[in-house]
Amino acid sequence: MTDTEKHSNIISPRTADPEGFTDAGKAVARLQELYQQATEFLATAFAETRQSGAKGQRFRAYYPEIRLTCRSYSTVDSRLSFGHVAGPGTYATTVTRPDLFANYLRQQITLLLENHQTEIFIGPSKTPIPIHFALLNDTALSPSAATAAEFSLRDVFDVPDLTTTNDDIVNGVFKSASDGTDPLGPFTAQRVDYSLARLAHYTATDVEHFQNYVLFTNYQFYVSEFEAYARQALADPESGYTSFVSPGNQIITDPKADIPTTGSTPQMPTYHLTRANGNGITLVNIGVGPSNAKTATDHIAVLRPHAWVMLGHCAGLRNSQSLGDFVLAHAYLREDKVLDADLPSWVPIPALAEVQIALETAVANVTELQGFELKKIMRTGTVATVDNRNWELRDHSGPVQRLSQSRAIALDMESATIAGNGFRFRVPYGTLLCVSDKPLHGELKLPGMASEFYKTQVSRHLEVGIRAMESLQNMPLERLHSRKLRSFDETAFL
Numbered sequence: 001m002t003d004t005e006k007h008s009n010i011i012s013p014r015t016a017d018p019e020g021f022t023d024a025g026k027a028v029a030r031l032q033e034l035y036q037q038a039t040e041f042l043a044t045a046f047a048e049t050r051q052s053g054a055k056g057q058r059f060r061a062y063y064p065e066i067r068l069t070c071r072s073y074s075t076v077d078s079r080l081s082f083g084h085v086a087g088p089g090t091y092a093t094t095v096t097r098p099d100l101f102a103n104y105l106r107q108q109i110t111l112l113l114e115n116h117q118t119e120i121f122i123g124p125s126k127t128p129i130p131i132h133f134a135l136l137n138d139t140a141l142s143p144s145a146a147t148a149a150e151f152s153l154r155d156v157f158d159v160p161d162l163t164t165t166n167d168d169i170v171n172g173v174f175k176s177a178s179d180g181t182d183p184l185g186p187f188t189a190q191r192v193d194y195s196l197a198r199l200a201h202y203t204a205t206d207v208e209h210f211q212n213y214v215l216f217t218n219y220q221f222y223v224s225e226f227e228a229y230a231r232q233a234l235a236d237p238e239s240g241y242t243s244f245v246s247p248g249n250q251i252i253t254d255p256k257a258d259i260p261t262t263g264s265t266p267q268m269p270t271y272h273l274t275r276a277n278g279n280g281i282t283l284v285n286i287g288v289g290p291s292n293a294k295t296a297t298d299h300i301a302v303l304r305p306h307a308w309v310m311l312g313h314c315a316g317l318r319n320s321q322s323l324g325d326f327v328l329a330h331a332y333l334r335e336d337k338v339l340d341a342d343l344p345s346w347v348p349i350p351a352l353a354e355v356q357i358a359l360e361t362a363v364a365n366v367t368e369l370q371g372f373e374l375k376k377i378m379r380t381g382t383v384a385t386v387d388n389r390n391w392e393l394r395d396h397s398g399p400v401q402r403l404s405q406s407r408a409i410a411l412d413m414e415s416a417t418i419a420g421n422g423f424r425f426r427v428p429y430g431t432l433l434c435v436s437d438k439p440l441h442g443e444l445k446l447p448g449m450a451s452e453f454y455k456t457q458v459s460r461h462l463e464v465g466i467r468a469m470e471s472l473q474n475m476p477l478e479r480l481h482s483r484k485l486r487s488f489d490e491t492a493f494l
Helices: 024-052 102-116 143-147 189-203 221-235 290-303 353-367 397-405 415-425 447-473
Strands: 004-007 010-013 019-021 062-070 089-094 120-128 213-217 241-246 250-252 270-275 281-285 307-316 326-335 378-386 408-412 429-437
Touching (some): 010 024, 019 024, 024 062, 024 120, 062 102, 089 120, 089 189, 120 189, 189 290, 213 447, 221 241, 221 281, 281 447, 290 415, 307 447, 326 353, 326 397, 326 415, 353 378, 378 397, 408 429
Parallel strands (some): 213 281, 326 378, 378 408
Antiparallel strands (some): 004 010, 019 120, 062 120, 241 250, 241 270, 270 281, 326 429
């Protein structure tokens, strides 16, 4: 092992001094160089330790860091919600997988350079890279090898640390570092690495395949329709889509190709209709319940998608609704409970005009109904999200009264969670549901009804969602990423 230095009994790659950059491309290249050097050092040290055993020494390498010092208040376009810091001070963020996030990092660094006319500095941070995360993308080793190692990992390498693996920044409860440094990005590198590992586990697809526009659904029926749409898109050279990826990282580019059966049964099967620039569409079947909805969005948020939308089924609560009608959520009654510790229930979740208009326009285009006629098959209003699938079996007086007082028009188990986490993570969000039963009016979703409903409605519902996402794809990011999602003290990075 060469080009190392030793402090006490800790061996690390030789420390590099921070370098100043005024070119975003060169800055990202330096981030990639530092990260590769650090992870290769740890992988080599791990392989050697497995072979020859621990010898009373520790190996440590550090995440690279982006650092900016702003010495004055800058005059920045007041319409922008990101790409600049609030005032004088020093700001920094640790970085992982700069290969995966290269486009994102170039975009964010470019904006900083343009808005503040000063250098940004790239160098090693003081945050160690846990050995588990360093091995995630090593072709010769794997995280499971770390688990099976015949020596105590903690004695030789750094392991995940909850003090840097949390949501303090996005939750607005972070404190400045001891040297007064404030965060430049919404997540620490360890927090990102944690989610990248969980995403691969839950979805059975590599994180490289995730696209910037994400649809969530709670039914597998949508998957076959998504695949059919993907094949049509791949057959059209003007669509801009280049591949379709299914669980097990099965990739097709030929619209007529068979998709091999892998036998994998991920908890949240995920499918990607990709574009070369990452601006395609990802569909995640999160299953049923707010816990799944929170888990999926907790992890996908670190990829910094440009929008996510819930397309699911709901209970219609009004007598004027019919099975198959659409519900465009304009507000949420949050009784899912899973976000209460991170986002108190008194926090309002505003509707985002950009997403609302895209969804309503897509419904109008698909159904060929306009204006007042559109109200025949779509209602806009409050969606209630609960954590009890069989709420109908309990005493109705309390729940029904709250539903009535909140003016709720629909009830489900995921939408408010997805919207709430979108608000918390500053990811533009929306909800378009389809009425599949009306329990308050005696119309329960029985097997025969359900089958007929799915045959006639799923295709149309998914088409609406895709058209809305394709509309958002063409919207400038500075307009889509609204100031409504930004608080007093915000990070410069999206």
